[in-house]
Amino acid sequence: MNLARVIGTIWATRKDVNLEGLKMQLIQPMNPQAEDSGNPLVAVDTVGAGVGEIVYYVTAYEAVIPLEVQPALADASIVGIVDKIELN
């Protein structure tokens, strides 16, 4: 899993039938120090995250696993909202 910040929302009327009804969020990957790392991407939101929240997400085929309707063309899914990051 990787950390990211939700920076926006995507609207798409025409999409894979099994992605219908799912919210898709734009996320900016970040490191644990909250600095941006890499390019933004789009992830399916399975937990109801909002813009500005820190989340963690899974990529590749594993992104399909949390979805209720399968198969679906998802290669990134938000699976948790971060409450706190503690670094030693």
Place this chain on the structure above:
Amino acid sequence: MLLGKVVGQVWATRKDEKLTGMKLLVVRHINLDYSFRNSYVVAVDSVGAGSGEYVLVTTGSSARQSALTEGKPVDAVISAIIDTLDVEKQ
């Protein structure tokens, strides 16, 4: 999924027989302000995308997770046509 713009189409007569009938589009990756990035991908079209449209591209083994592409030698597929991007001001 990555953001892209359809900039062309690929035609191929000789190909894996499981790819027969699939439309292959050239998609150039874009930034959040719709400017081009320097990378491309050839993706199977599963939603009826046309030239010039902004799309989402699903890659890797996830690209086989649809009725159209299941079991096919495909690693990139257009999974949605973007209507709008709502991006927070940074």
